[in-house]
Amino acid sequence: MRYAQGGGLTDTERAARERIRLQAVVRFESGEKNREVAAALRVSERSVERWRRAWRERGRVGVLSQGSPGRSRLSETQVARLERELERGPLVHxxxxxxxTLARVKTLIGRLFHVSYTVEGTWRLLKRHGWSWQQPARRAIERDDDAVEVWKKETWPRVRGPRRSAVPGSSSRTRPGSR
Structure with a gap:
């Protein structure tokens, strides 16, 4: 089921939907037909068919809410252990x-807790617990910052040359002589 603006159900709304499904189970047990259940509970027949199938396959448990899909599959204790392992560094693992990388963290979660996350889910989990994305600075080992500064101050202005001033009536979008 999709919700507008990326939203979902709150815990209260989820509980209300679950109560409706449980009312449907009572009606299934009394032998009511899908059309009657749908009319009485003011839901679609298709939903009632889906609930009845889940009820037949798994009983009352089949129609219970499975919780928020965005809820973490790791307990707070597991998250604390994950953070300790992340702080140890990737070389240790x-x-x-x-x-x-997110792929490495995903693999680590699978190894430690036997829980499978997607790369996107791994990012959401880390972000929810205060981790941030960082891009490492890539610099050549041979880089000499002092020499770079001297080059930018002395050589670059000569290479670049003076800027042309705009002539009245000329457009900055066209080059001189291209008309």
Missing amino acids: GGADQRW
Whole structure:
């Protein structure tokens, strides 16, 4: 089911929907037909068919709410352990360098807790617990910052040359002589 503006059901709304499904179960047990159940509960027949199938396959448990799909599948204790392991660094866990990637964190979660997350779900989990995205600065080992500053101050102005001033009536979108 999709909701406008990316929203979902609150816990209260989820509980209300669950109560309706449980009322449907009572009606299933009394032998009412899908059309009658749908009319009485003011829901679609298609929903009633889906609930009846879940009820036949799994009983009352089949129609209970499974909770928010955005809810973390890790307990607070597991998240605390994950954070400790992340702070130890990726090299300890078999990474090739000192950068955590979402794929590496996803793999770590699977190894530690036998829980499968998508890469996007891993990002949401980390973000929810205060981790932020960081791009490492990529710099050449041979880089000499002092020499770069000297080059920018002395050489670059000569290479770039003076700027042309705008002539009245000329457009900045056309080059001189291109008319």
